[in-house]
Amino acid sequence: MSIILRSQAGLIASLLIVLAGCSADRKAEQKDLKTANVEMDNGAPMAALKLLQHRVQSNPEDIPTLLALGRANADLGRYQPAILFFKDVLAKDHNSVEAMKGLARIDLKLMPDRALSRLQDMVKRFPRDPQVWTDLGVAYDYAGQHKQAQTAYYTAMKLDPLLIAAQSNLGFSYALNGQYDSALFMLSPLAASADATPKIRANLAYAQFMSGNVTAARQTLQHDMSLARAEKVLDSYRQLGSKHGSL
Template identity: 40%
Template structure:
């Protein structure tokens, strides 16, 4: 799924301190922009706790600023605080219903517990931004969760028409094909992704699922051992196999 997805390799303390040292001389508006940029860097570099602290301080000085509220929602979502994140996203959407980052943030929170609600929100976003690959990919995930695989795959293809290199759309399409009874097609798509040097564990697990559903349990186990202890592999393969007979 769509899962909250960019990586900026910076955690330089001296650079960060230099940024903060210049704060006192910045005008108020420049200070806000500066803090927002620092929060974005923290979020992108995998430090949502730092981003949240910055935004909480800024929210006290700028109550009601949608840019601050949005980033608080993104930080809370990354930290596993869904209720706080949802409240932030809804506050943004209450004043700006077409705000795409807030709409996507809310939809991604809803996917696990309310895919129909997520779908409704994403369909509204898609009407305003029909060529946004992020929206189309998440739309596909919602449709897959509702058992509408053909529609989901059409959404992933639409996303890839916009951005052919979008990894999340490729991986989600492969997973959808595997679960909907087309493991061979899934393997053709997921295989190169899983074998690439920068492949993540999620793509490898999707590939292992496709291998299992294609009847290649040993190959699946070999892939899974890259990311998990050997003692867990058999139970995961068994869980994957149970999907073969699941109703579609």
């Protein structure tokens, strides 16, 4: 009897060891996924892909992993693989707003007109999602519909007052629409904050340049790039301004 009990105890101990190992593996994979998303937030999509490589082999149907792979590929400009990953998610979850956002952002890069139509439909389905409203604002700005864009950004700000992207994009939309005082008033404090991003500073530099303060625009850009690179960006602003008849 004691031999049987010892045998059962050994089996239980072995099972517990296996389960503990599985739990540790799952925790490691979850950590990899979290770290991969942080890497993408920090502008390192290739590092994210390396972290996701093992996870997708172990979890080929896992929706968060597929979403992360779609985002990483899109950030690298590999739009066709990104589209495949996002569509795979939608095949598994027809209501995945994150997959829809991913496809909409690719459309913003490649087919802005289609992005506008897609996002107009999305805000009807997800009216409480501030990021969808922000992306819709970008689509409106691409279409030259700046007043509609500003309404969309403001809606996003009401839904999430901490969503800095909506505020920054609203300031940029003001600049695109020739509302330079409003643009500077919106963007200057954002660019001066401790958590300001290069995108926010670029938006401010555009508003400064278009308002006639080229020196300030150059100084703002040089927070994130060399003088030579800043001059190239200013040249692109000049070209954009001439198209709009502003300079």
